[in-house]
Amino acid sequence: MVRIVLASALMLTSLGACSGERTGEGAKQPGAASAGPDEAEAEFWKALEIDGNWVEFHASLPVLTAASDLVVVAELTAIEAGPSIQGDAVEDVVSHAVLRAHVVELLRGRAPGDQIELQLVLPEVLRPADLAPTVARMNRTLPRGSVLLMLRTRGDAPEWRPVNGYGIWAQTPRAQIDSPLNPQPPNEDIYGAELAELADFQRFVDAIRGYARN
Numbered sequence: 169m170v171r172i173v174l175a176s177a178l179m180l181t182s183l184g185a186c187s188g189e190r191t192g193e194g195a196k197q198p199g200a201a202s203a204g205p206d207e208a209e210a211e212f213w214k215a216l217e218i219d220g221n222w223v224e225f226h227a228s229l230p231v232l233t234a235a236s237d238l239v240v241v242a243e244l245t246a247i248e249a250g251p252s253i254q255g256d257a258v259e260d261v262v263s264h265a266v267l268r269a270h271v272v273e274l275l276r277g278r279a280p281g282d283q284i285e286l287q288l289v290l291p292e293v294l295r296p297a298d299l300a301p302t303v304a305r306m307n308r309t310l311p312r313g314s315v316l317l318m319l320r321t322r323g324d325a326p327e328w329r330p331v332n333g334y335g336i337w338a339q340t341p342r343a344q345i346d347s348p349l350n351p352q353p354p355n356e357d358i359y360g361a362e363l364a365e366l367a368d369f370q371r372f373v374d375a376i377r378g379y380a381r382n
Contacts, residue, residue, distance in 0.1 A: 206341040208309035213340060213348035215306055216265075218291045224332040229362050233379040236318040236331050238277035241373060242269040242284060244310050249303045250287050252296045263290040265303050272314060276380035284317070286330070288349075313339060316373055334359075339369035
């Protein structure tokens with residue numbers, strides 16, 4: 169089993185600036201109606217949004233694919249509470265969730281197994297006591313269907329991490345071809361022209377499969 173880490177030291181540095189704005193987002197109010205499937209999936213991804221693309225920038229989808237040591241099609245199986253890191257200030261808390269996935273297809277690199285773990289930074293500031301129930305609620309709305317993961321090694325460490333904010337791709341309520349860790353959909357970002365030529369998520373996977381073979 170392999171652990172994949174999204175956060176880098178640079179990303180953690182920026183987290184405090186955005187976390188205060190996100191505190192409490194997505195919390196269900198007493199008596200609120202249950203969310204529909206699309207709304208629940210949108211809330212799941214919203215809880216994981218973080219702008220980390222500046223950590224590594226790749227100008228095109230072929231370049232992004234080539235920068236990945238491992239590219240897989242996978243299915244999400246669970247999300248669990250990860251570690252919380254307490255800084256010097258009381259409000260300086262970085263919370264993590266562990267996202268588990270089953271590898272369906274290997275597109276690039278060597279998969280060490282068919283089970284993958286992603287350790288993701290949560291942009292919302294959570295007290296340790298609130299982390300477990302928050303992640304448990306997310307687990308009940310775990311998106312179904314395939315995702316495409318673009319991963320890199322972390323030097324000599326045994327762990328992996330998504331390349332950047334474009335390390336997870338999926339079809340979501342927000343877009344047919346989406347990178348749901350990003351605050352904005354990718355068709356409004358640097359890959360918009362390339363994605364406009366692809367009709368749906370399956371064609372996106374086919375395109376990445378072709379880039380991975382080159």
